[in-house]
Amino acid sequence: MTERWSEAAELVAIAVGDRAETWDRTGRIPLETLRELGTKGVLCAQIPQEYGGLGLSSLDNGELTAATGARCSSLRSVLTSQGMAAWTIMRLGSAAQRRTHLAALTGGSLAGVAFSEPQAGSDLSAMSTRISEDGSGLRIDGRKVWITVGAYADLLVVFGRFGDDAAAVLVPTDAPGVRIERVADPLGCRAAGHADVHLDGVRLPRDAVLGGAAMPLGLIATTALTYGRVSVAWGCVGILRSCLAEAARHASSRAQGGAMLSSHQLVRRHLAELTVAEQAATRLCEHVSRCWDARTSDLVMAAVLAKHFAATRAAEGASAAVQVLASAGSRDGHPVARAYRDAKLMELIEGSNEMSQLMLADHALAAWS
Amino acid sequence: MSSSTTNQHILSPGSICGKLTAFLERQTKRDIEPDLDIFAAGLVSSLFALELVVHIESTFDVAIGGPDLRLDNFRTVDRMTELVLRLRGESDD
Numbered sequence: 018m019t020e021r022w023s024e025a026a027e028l029v030a031i032a033v034g035d036r037a038e039t040w041d042r043t044g045r046i047p048l049e050t051l052r053e054l055g056t057k058g059v060l061c062a063q064i065p066q067e068y069g070g071l072g073l074s075s076l077d078n079g080e081l082t083a084a085t086g087a088r089c090s091s092l093r094s095v096l097t098s099q100g101m102a103a104w105t106i107m108r109l110g111s112a113a114q115r116r117t118h119l120a121a122l123t124g125g126s127l128a129g130v131a132f133s134e135p136q137a138g139s140d141l142s143a144m145s146t147r148i149s150e151d152g153s154g155l156r157i158d159g160r161k162v163w164i165t166v167g168a169y170a171d172l173l174v175v176f177g178r179f180g181d182d183a184a185a186v187l188v189p190t191d192a193p194g195v196r197i198e199r200v201a202d203p204l205g206c207r208a209a210g211h212a213d214v215h216l217d218g219v220r221l222p223r224d225a226v227l228g229g230a231a232m233p234l235g236l237i238a239t240t241a242l243t244y245g246r247v248s249v250a251w252g253c254v255g256i257l258r259s260c261l262a263e264a265a266r267h268a269s270s271r272a273q274g275g276a277m278l279s280s281h282q283l284v285r286r287h288l289a290e291l292t293v294a295e296q297a298a299t300r301l302c303e304h305v306s307r308c309w310d311a312r313t314s315d316l317v318m319a320a321v322l323a324k325h326f327a328a329t330r331a332a333e334g335a336s337a338a339v340q341v342l343a344s345a346g347s348r349d350g351h352p353v354a355r356a357y358r359d360a361k362l363m364e365l366i367e368g369s370n371e372m373s374q375l376m377l378a379d380h381a382l383a384a385w386s
Numbered sequence: 387m388s389s390s391t392t393n394q395h396i397l398s399p400g401s402i403c404g405k406l407t408a409f410l411e412r413q414t415k416r417d418i419e420p421d422l423d424i425f426a427a428g429l430v431s432s433l434f435a436l437e438l439v440v441h442i443e444s445t446f447d448v449a450i451g452g453p454d455l456r457l458d459n460f461r462t463v464d465r466m467t468e469l470v471l472r473l474r475g476e477s478d479d
Contacts, residue, residue, distance in 0.1 A: 108452065109452040109455060110452045111451065111452055111453055112451070114452070182457065227452055228451070228452025228453045228454075228455060229452075229453055230452075230453055230455075230456050231456070232455045232456060232457070233425075233435060233455075233457050234432075235431070235432030235435055236432065236435040236436060236439070236455065237455070238432065239432045239433055239435065239436040240436055240439075243436060311444075312440055312443060312444040313440070313444060314436075314437035314438070314440040314441040314444070315437075316440065317433045317434075317436050317437045317440070318433065318437075321433070376433060379431070380433075383413075383415075
């Protein structure tokens, strides 16, 4: 098992090479690079081998995700989105839907998951995208915003209202009525292909609905988001590892005022806190992945907790790393400059800090009041 | 996800119902009658709905496929018991 994740991490290392800075500055990862990683199963590595995936455990996929996040958070975001799309198909889809679409997602097709709308971000209950019956088929109308991988995607898992409940529907991006509009100059994860998606009278066959039936919105959204939270949390571990390495290397190689930076106590404090953050975030991620692999229901809250901790510590840690590197790290494209911008976005997605805090507080109150 | 369904031992409807009730009472801290609509009673948050699905799957060694994730299958302890019995029966063939 360990060999398979480290082989996958090696494929990522080769694909990224020294190009993360260029991808960040141009806002693009070459499509052929993404497709090649996709055909090797790296982008959704938890999908079982019977569907063409690598069949990694959550724990091994987490280490792969952290290794990717340490090199390039844009590519790591692609892993998160493709993995979340694949997991949603795995979890909600019928046997036939799994066979068809998971083969595509491990065969070079790229996919994103579309939740957010102009009026429904943190509050998904305000979602207004409509999936309606239309003769023997379906019709989709709505608008989704800030969809990661949207600009690269062949397929989108779109969440919307269906019947008196909700559903997730598979929308090919080349279907008539689908228009993809790239988000110009995102703050972070600049090459992750964020896009707004317009869905105007998109007609699809009936079997585009995952599982073929209306399901509770909260349940299906939480199903997809829980995968996303675990993945983002591991990605933040990667950000912390990169920041710790950059800060420690710089502090031990640069002299200031006749002494190495690493001899200054205030600099050493940054290194100590980065170490604590990286280790503690790793332990929380390992815990949620073990819950996932053992299928214990604790995984749902553990995912919120790990994501919240890892994202807030990554944002603090990246800020500290920029502080230690100072002018050496203060230009676009530098690993700590990217980390600083990328980590801030991690405090917003898959449940903002505030939404995570509300869920954690609900949990505490339910347990103790 | 689950090719490891080894349902050798038989679980009676009563014991499935009892285990589900115990889990729900522990999580919600109130008495749960087998025919109480836990969704209508406001006892199920989005997070808890997924916890419930994962708990049922691991406790009774079943895989709840997409088409079965309908609200109707989870409304009451009775409905969930029926779902578990059906899924355990299906995986025997």
